[in-house]
Amino acid sequence: QLVESGGGSVQFGGSLTLSCVLSGFTSDDYAIGWFRRAPGKEREFVASINWNADKTEYADSVKGRFLISLDSAKNMGNLVMYNLKPEDTATYFCAAAFHISSAWAPTNEGTFEFWGQGTQVTVSS
Numbered sequence: 557q558l559v560e561s562g563g564g565s566v567q568f569g570g571s572l573t574l575s576c577v578l579s580g581f582t583s584d585d586y587a588i589g590w591f592r593r594a595p596g597k598e599r600e601f602v603a604s605i606n607w608n609a610d611k612t613e614y615a616d617s618v619k620g621r622f623l624i625s626l627d628s629a630k631n632m633g634n635l636v637m638y639n640l641k642p643e644d645t646a647t648y649f650c651a652a653a654f655h656i657s658s659a660w661a662p663t664n665e666g667t668f669e670f671w672g673q674g675t676q677v678t679v680s681s
Contacts, residue, residue, distance in 0.1 A: 557578075557579055557580055557670075557672075558576055558577070558578055558650050558651070558652060558670055558671060558672035559576070559577050559579070559672055559673070560574060560575065560576050560648065560649065560650050560672045560673065560674060560675040561574070561575050561576075561577075561675060562574040562575050562675060563648060563675030563676045563677045564676075564677070564678070565678040565679075565680065566640055566677075566678070566679055566680075567679070567680050567681075568640065568641060568642060568679060568680065568681050569639055569640065570640050570679070571636070571637060571638045571639070571640065572636075572637050572640065572677060573634055573635070573636045573637070574590070574634065574635040574636075574637070574648055574650070574675060574677075575632055575633070575634050575635075576588060576590075576632065576633040576634070576635075576650030576672060577630075577631060577632050578631040578632070578633075578652060579631065581631075581652075581654075581670075583654055583655070584607070584628045584631070585607050585654060585655055585656075586607050586652045586653060586654045586655075586656070587604060587605060587606045587607050587652070587653045587656045587661055587662050587667075587668075588604065588605050588624070588626055588633035588650060588651070588652055589601065589602075589603070589604035589605075589650070589651045589652075589653065589661075589662060589663070589665075589667075589668050590602040590603045590604070590624065590633075590635045590648060590649070590650055590651075591648070591649045591650075591651060591665060592644075592646035592647060592648045592649065592677075593646055593647050593649070593674075594643075594645060594646040595645075595646075597646075599649070599665065600615065601613075601615050601663050601664075601665065602614070602615050602618055602622065602635070602648070603615065603618065603622055603624040603635060604624065604661040604662055604663055605624045605625065605626045605633065605661050606656065606657075606658050606659075606660060606661045606662075607626070607628070607656065607658055608658040609625065609626040609628070610658075611658070611659070611660055611661040612624055612661050613660075613661040613662075613663050617643075618637075618644075621637065621638050621639045621640075622635060622636065622637050622638070623635070623636040623638075624636075633650055635648070635650075637677070640677075640679045641679060642679045642680065642681045643679075644677060644679050645677060645678050645679050646676075646677060647674040647675065647676050647677075648674060648675050648676075648677055649671055649672055649673075649674045650671070650672045651665075651668035651669075651670060651671045651672070652668060652669065652670045653667045653668045653669060654669060654670075
């Protein structure tokens, strides 16, 4: 299973760190992705990292403000979010994709097999 934590409420320009802990998997060969769903909108890609942690992808809307990382030894993925804006308000989900080539970080929602329940991030202006 995947369990997210670290969500909360912050003001415009604030920072938050989301964490995603994986448990119950026998393989450490996985890519991690973060997605979000804002009220009334479809779930969208935010960031991803390959299992070697040397390839990352970011949505244009968060590039330069969010930083994704992966600690395979701890089975944990993190998403550090800086300079948060009200439009970042959403439920954030982490997801894992196993046995993906290390040559790329997946961005397609359908590539990810396992999902967390989500954690709420609210940014006030």
